Amino acid sequence: MGVMKPNRAVGIVGYGAYVPRYRLPAQEVAELWTEGNMQLPVREKSVPGLDEDVATMSIEAARNALARSGGLLPSRIGAVWVGSESHPYAVKPTSTIVAEAIGATPYTTAADWQFACKAGTEAIQAAIGLVGSGMADYALAIGMDAAQGRPGDALEYTAGAGGAAFVIGPAEASLAVFEGSVSYVTDTPDFWRRQYEKFPEHAGRFTGEPAYFHHISSSVSQLLTEMNLKASDFTYAVFHQPNAKFPMKVGEDLGFTREQIKPGLLVNEIGNTYAGSSLIGLTAVLDIAKPGQRILLASFGSGAGSDAFSLLVQGRREGVQAPGTRDYINRRTQIDYAMYARLKGNYKLN
Amino acid sequence: MEVARFWRTKGQRYQLVGEVCPSCGEKIFPPRDVCPACEKEAKTPYTFSGKGEVYSYSTIYSAPEGFEKYAPYTVALVRLAEGPLVTAQLTDVDAQDVKVGMPVEMVTRVLREDGERGMVVYGYKFRPVCANQGAAAQQI
Structure with a gap:
């Protein structure tokens, strides 16, 4: 199957981002474990507060998305879908908590999605199908993580x-x-977390060529070929960003320039937000994009797969009362490793 | 927190759903079905904007059971824009930066966890109003 298009045209009515306020410089981690002798993959990463998890962060992003939806009543949302690999409960949906908090209950579908770092774009693709078929007029798709x-x-x-x-x-x-969009998946075990395990395992360098690069290159190439588009037809390109190097390399290999990639590349400032990674990059681009501009979005999820989308910007919302993505990035409280360990619950208190 | 109480109060905890008095227009939070101003029945749901300001506050260093891991944290009396005074935790702010009169907004956060196996209890807290340069930029 090639490019996917719904029966009726579908788009992004509103969007919202969320980043917690704490930042841990990568140098802090390097000092502790390698005496500073480590080539840093990012400058710093965001860290959730003690009272934050995927449910609370999703609620705030969802409220921002609603604030940018031109007065849409939450009761008109036919699906609340949260993609994450760090849902607060093993059994008990995050999505019902989010749906209740934004006032979308009770006549709506709600589900949690899982596909490592592409759980969010997976929810978007399904939402395009739900709205595109006419089963619902509006659907809320979220990609959010508090990564371990x-x-x-x-x-x-x-x-x-x-x-x-x-x-x-x-x-x-x-x-x-x-x-249009493309989804490309294979059984590639580059990264996983077993039941009841706290931390994921990964296959080291294997996460690069056969996993990240192969899947993103495949989904994007197919999208461009089938839609008769080339890299220069896009103003912006946003890729999944596990570090600062991978998205730049895959983008340039596919013919995109640094200027197209940079506005949506946030990994140096907030780290890899997993299911949120490519999607929060997209919000940073939507904050500055102008009508008529085209955006490429390509996620990657370990296990493995990539979803690629072509988006055409057609409008802007005036006077929106929601923080922009840059507002969240600029709201920055630096912490040291000791505080980080506390926020992550790594100290035994009793 | 027992499951039934958790479930029953989700509207007020997640969304600040209170009541408005149909007789005198008083906004009521938390909901109590009787208007504290005119003492008439008041059961009409009303969702508060979540905007307000710090009326008074205190920082907790010796936390009660269930809240130990969050200490130190600041609790405040928040005067909601619509009138009522609400007690809540402040979040995303260091104790020394809290001021009387500081504008705050409601966020939904984890209030506590009932141990490793129990429920995660979510509810309202307040934080300093988040900068909103995004809105300004979008108006250009």
Whole structure:
């Protein structure tokens, strides 16, 4: 199957981001475990507060998305779908908590999605189908994570917290329209977490070529070929960002320039927000994009797969009472490793 | 917190759903079905904006059971924009930065966890109003 398009045109009606206020410089991690002798994959990462998790962060992003949806009543939202790999409960949906908090209950579908770092774009693709078929007029798709990294592991430098929420709806009410999307998946075990385990395992360098690069290159190439588009037709390109190097390399390999990639590249400032990673990059781009501009979005989820989307910007919302993505990034409280360990619950208190 | 009480109060905890008095227009929070101003029946739901300011506050260093891991934290009396005075925790702010009169907004956060196996209890807290340069930028 090639490019996917719904029966009726669908777009992003509203969007909202969230990033917690704490930042841990990667140098803090390097000092502790390598005496500072480590090439840092990012500058710093975001860390959730003691009272934050995927439910609370999703609620705030969803409220921001609603604030940007031109007065849409929450009761008109036919789906509340939260994609994450750090849902607060093993059994008990995050999505019902979010749906209740934004006033979308009770006549709505609610579900939690899981596909490592592409759980959020997966929810978006399904939402395009739900709205595109006419089963619902509006659907809320969220990608959000409070990522875990084992102390001392390479992931500890980058595993961040944050994400974004999108109200998906009819094209005529949308800020940006989905022109088409591709999903490319294979059984590639590059990263996983078993039941009851606290930290994920990964296959080291195997997460690069056969996993990240192969899947994103495949989904994006297919999208461009099938839609008869080339890299230069896009003003912006946003890729999944596990570190600062990978998205730049995959983008340039596909023919995109640094200027197209940079506005949506947030990983140096907030780390890898997993299911939120490419999606919060998209919100940073939507904050500055102008009508007529085209955006490429490509996620990657370990296990593995990539969803690629072509979006055409068609409007802007005036006077929105919601913080922009940069507002959250600029709201920054630096912490040291000792405080980080406390916020992550790594001290035994009794 | 027992499950039934948790479930029954979710509207007020997640969304600041209180009541408005149909007789005198008083906004009521938490909901109590009787207007504290005119003493008439008041059962009409009303969702508060979540905006307010710090009326008074105190920082807790010796926390009660269930809240130990959050200490030190600041609790405040918040005067909601619509009138009522609400007791709540402040969040995303260091104790030395809290001031009487400081504008705050409601956020939904984890209030406590009932141990490793129990429920996660979510509810309202207040934080300093988040900068909103995004709105300004979008108006250009």
